[in-house]
Amino acid sequence: MALFLVTTKLWAVIQTQSTAMLGSLADTGLDLVASLATLAGVWIAAQPADAEHRFGHGKAEALSAMFQVVLISLSAAGLAFRAVMQLIAGEQVASADEGILVSAVAFVATLVLLWWQRRVLARTGSLAIATDHLHYKSDLALNLAVIAALVLDRYLNVPGADPLFGLAIAGWLGWGAWRAAGEAIDHLMDREWPEERRAAFLEVLARHPELRGVHDLRTRTSGADDFVQFHASVDGQMTVAEAHRLMDELEERIEAEFPGVEVLIHPDPDGLVNEEGTAAEELLPGASPQRSG
Incomplete structure (x- = not known):
């Protein structure tokens, strides 16, 4: 799916010269790399425990998720820079029809992919897939934003609409990276269950x-x-x-x-006294902590 979307969006960027469309292309290009990283992470995590990894390889998924976070963050920073440069130069998109068509196709294709990922998540609970799913969910808003930017810039002649939407997309990507990083770090740091x-x-x-x-x-x-x-x-x-x-x-x-x-x-x-000379704390529901000297 990512390969298909990269190809179509690259063509649309060439035709439109749109910053918002370029942001969408960069995001999808990173989706392709992230999907490969997800595949590697999930494959490694699925390997059974061995003599050198007695607790299994599950943290490979968190490492894969962190790799995706880095890619998303770089994409957001690059897009924000491009949008600022376009605002300063006062550039306008060259065409809009191709970008609108490609974004509409990408929106439908992403819906199909999200449906399939939800099925996979229900069966596996994979962190790497969950991070990938979060990124593709943001793509829905991304494609709609590109369509809005192209319509406003090309047909309604709203000054700066395309780069401003590009900045908004960059912010959206950055927020998604921040959220995804939190869960991955929790796994790597062995955070307690909720x-x-x-x-x-x-x-x-x-x-x-x-x-x-x-x-x-x-x-x-x-x-x-x-x-x-x-x-x-x-x-x-x-x-x-x-x-x-x-x-x-x-x-x-x-x-x-x-x-x-x-x-x-x-x-x-029951009633064992620990090294500090106090009884162990009872944690069962309805039991109050018991301590003795």
């Missing part, structure tokens, strides 16, 4: 009658993979075999509610 998801996870644990409490809960997401580890407070009189059986039951409940999550559980006897 509070709502952590609470839902603890709700699942709280349903087990033999679990006394949970502490040191840690969560993170790497690509399409989720990881959780925590300490589980159990009856101190349990045998090792009984505690193991309880851990297996907790893992089964977690898998039912959070499919695919990799879990590491450390059982602790």
Whole structure:
């Protein structure tokens, strides 16, 4: 799709000499490079864990997303510079019909691509695809902006319409890059799950009658993979075999509610005093923190 759009927009830029159209071409050209980066990132992330990457390769998707962010940012900066130069020179587009036609075709083609990406996201939850999807969603507004710029500049003779729309498109691209960077950085920095998801996870644990409490809960997401580890407070009189059986039951409940999550559980006897001389904090819903000297 990106190859098709690059070809048609390149022809339209040659015909119209429009800054807004040039911005659309630059954006689509970066879409092509970003799509290749997404393909590489998703392929690497899908590789199973190995001896050198025991937690898998999921962060390759975040790296791919960051690469896309850099490309989008460079595109926005270059477009803004071109628009300012056109404003200073007072240039007007040479033609509009070709640009309007190509932008209309690109709008429809992008809708088809977004529909397909939504299907893929529903099945995979891929961060790299999500970043690519965000970029293509901005393309819808981008194509409409190009059409508006060409109509205003060529047919309504509004001074500076084309470069001003070019600046607006550059700002839109920059904002999209900022948003995409935030999520990618969260994955690379192992940010905790959102509070709502952590609470839902603890709700699942709280349903087990033999679990006394949970502490040191840690969560993170790497690509399409989720990881959780925590300490589980159990009856101190349990045998090792009984505690193991309880851990297996907790893992089964977690898998039912959070499919695919990799879990590491450390059982602790209830009331265990930590190195600071205080009891572990209980995190199960409805339980208040308990501390003892």
